[in-house]
Amino acid sequence: MRIFKLKIDFVYIAILSIFLFIYSCFIYALTSHNIAEAINDMVKGHILAKLFIPVLIAAALLYLVWKAIVRHIMKPVKKIAEIAEEITHEDLSARVDIKNPNKETKYLISAFNDMISRLESSFKYIVESNSYIAHELKTPIAIIRGEAEIALKKERDNEEYKKVISIALDESKKMLKTIEDLLLLTKMTYRPEFLNFENIDLNQFLNDIFEQSKILTAEKNISVDISVPEMSERVKADELSLRRLFFNIIDNAIKFTPQNGQIKIDVKYQKKKAIVSISDTGMGIADEDIPKLFDKFFRANKEKNRYASGSGLGLPITQSIAELHKAKIIVKSKLGKGSTFSVVLPILSH
Amino acid sequence: MVNGYFDILSVCIVLNPRTLIMKRILIIEDEDRVRKIYAQLLTDEGFEVIESADASEAYDVLNKGGIDMVLLDIKMPVVFGSILYEIMQSFHNKVKVIVASVYPLDEQKRIVKGAVDYHDKSHGTQLLLEKVRKALLEDS
Numbered sequence: 211m212r213i214f215k216l217k218i219d220f221v222y223i224a225i226l227s228i229f230l231f232i233y234s235c236f237i238y239a240l241t242s243h244n245i246a247e248a249i250n251d252m253v254k255g256h257i258l259a260k261l262f263i264p265v266l267i268a269a270a271l272l273y274l275v276w277k278a279i280v281r282h283i284m285k286p287v288k289k290i291a292e293i294a295e296e297i298t299h300e301d302l303s304a305r306v307d308i309k310n311p312n313k314e315t316k317y318l319i320s321a322f323n324d325m326i327s328r329l330e331s332s333f334k335y336i337v338e339s340n341s342y343i344a345h346e347l348k349t350p351i352a353i354i355r356g357e358a359e360i361a362l363k364k365e366r367d368n369e370e371y372k373k374v375i376s377i378a379l380d381e382s383k384k385m386l387k388t389i390e391d392l393l394l395l396t397k398m399t400y401r402p403e404f405l406n407f408e409n410i411d412l413n414q415f416l417n418d419i420f421e422q423s424k425i426l427t428a429e430k431n432i433s434v435d436i437s438v439p440e441m442s443e444r445v446k447a448d449e450l451s452l453r454r455l456f457f458n459i460i461d462n463a464i465k466f467t468p469q470n471g472q473i474k475i476d477v478k479y480q481k482k483k484a485i486v487s488i489s490d491t492g493m494g495i496a497d498e499d500i501p502k503l504f505d506k507f508f509r510a511n512k513e514k515n516r517y518a519s520g521s522g523l524g525l526p527i528t529q530s531i532a533e534l535h536k537a538k539i540i541v542k543s544k545l546g547k548g549s550t551f552s553v554v555l556p557i558l559s560h
Numbered sequence: 561m562v563n564g565y566f567d568i569l570s571v572c573i574v575l576n577p578r579t580l581i582m583k584r585i586l587i588i589e590d591e592d593r594v595r596k597i598y599a600q601l602l603t604d605e606g607f608e609v610i611e612s613a614d615a616s617e618a619y620d621v622l623n624k625g626g627i628d629m630v631l632l633d634i635k636m637p638v639v640f641g642s643i644l645y646e647i648m649q650s651f652h653n654k655v656k657v658i659v660a661s662v663y664p665l666d667e668q669k670r671i672v673k674g675a676v677d678y679h680d681k682s683h684g685t686q687l688l689l690e691k692v693r694k695a696l697l698e699d700s
């Protein structure tokens with residue numbers, strides 16, 4: 211291999227020498243007082259004899275300088291390649307860091323590092339969602355299996371069998387909900403193009419939500435009120451997802467509000483944004499728990515989120531929908547008094 | 561002679577599964593349905609069962625004494641089972657602990673080091689019962 215490389219070096223030097231020699235001949239002819247004599251010199255080979263060694267040395271030097279320049283330019287690329295080789299799915303924490311890079315290299319490094327960051331967050335999502343799936347699906351399996359095993363140990367009366375069957379049914383519904391929520395969250399995170407954005411009249415949209423909320427809250431005798439400004443505004447949204455966003459918040463409010471409580475939907479329009487606040491008279495959320503509310507897979511990996519119910523993915527899904535609509539969700543709460551979830555949506559200009 | 565006699569007697573006690581009957585087991589599990597299943601499983605087998613839905617409640621029970629074994633869940637609200645286990649190592653290190661969680665067994669062993677046994681809750685109640693019996697027989 212090494213000999214082969216050396217051969218290539220010599221070929222390059224020879225080609226360079228030929229070019230240099232032709233160039234020298236031109237210069238010689240042009241600077242000479244008598245062009246005819248100069249051409250005669252060339253034909254007789256006097257010039258070749260005179261210039262052979264200097265041209266060869268110059269070509270070799272030129273080649274070395276060129277190689278050094280290429281090596282210098284390729285240095286950061288080599289470093290990027292080295293780091294790329296180190297990176298595996300087990301450790302995506304490595305980043306390229308080169309001191310004082312030039313403009314082009316800087317661009318290359320930042321593009322490379324950004325790509326690794328995106329990969330890292332995707333892998334993190336896969337690992338966390340796997341752990342979440344395992345945990346959230348194994349618990350209902352443990353319950354269904356345990357109930358069935360105990361029921362089959364000896365003869366039982368019909369009522370006991372019925373109880374076991376209804377538990378199995380209930381747990382299988384939970385499993386389905388977990389799977390559906392997880393698929394939806396993954397879709398929101400990685401395939402947001404399925405959303406169908408349209409212009410939506412917000413007053414009409416929220417009044418519909420209000421009407422349906424009344425049915426949901428009836429069971430716990432919770433009262434629902436709405437206050438909307440007279441003049442409506444429009445937002446660009448995927449109607450189905452936006453409905454899910456508001457119903458997730460309202461569902462949570464119902465779950466954590468005691469019997470005979472209150473839920474209020476308050477709508478305000480400002481210059482460029484709509485603020486829809488949903489307040490309840492529920493148990494409230496401790497300050498330190500508020501940032502954890504929207505954590506994906508929080509329940510599975512850290513501790514049980516006291517405010518999450520069902521699959522525990524309701525609020526992370528809500529947050530993903532908000533992000534896709536360039537909306538923000540602000541949570542304010544007082545323990546024992548209640549919580550307010552405010553959704554800040556950008557409105558369409560008239 | 562007297563010592564030898566008592567040795568034979570204690571061997572007899574150990575080998576007789578009836579000696580397990582009076583053992584008192586504390587189930588620490590936040591999932592109501594799972595806890596009820598284990599309570600019924602162990603009560604049916606003649607064990608005395610005490611249930612706790614969280615670590616702090618369990619700690620009060622442990623402090624009262626008389627517990628032979630703990631079935632410990634790992635992921636619980638507020639205080640994790642692994643933290644309770646560490647506290648138990650300092651104050652109640654004679655109580656046998658079987659970790660019962662939905663985490664895979666290697667993960668359980670990594671989170672709670674040195675428990676008597678580990679059980680994956682999805683592997684069924686019969687296996688758990690065998691582990692409980694084995695662990696209780698080992699000590700006496």
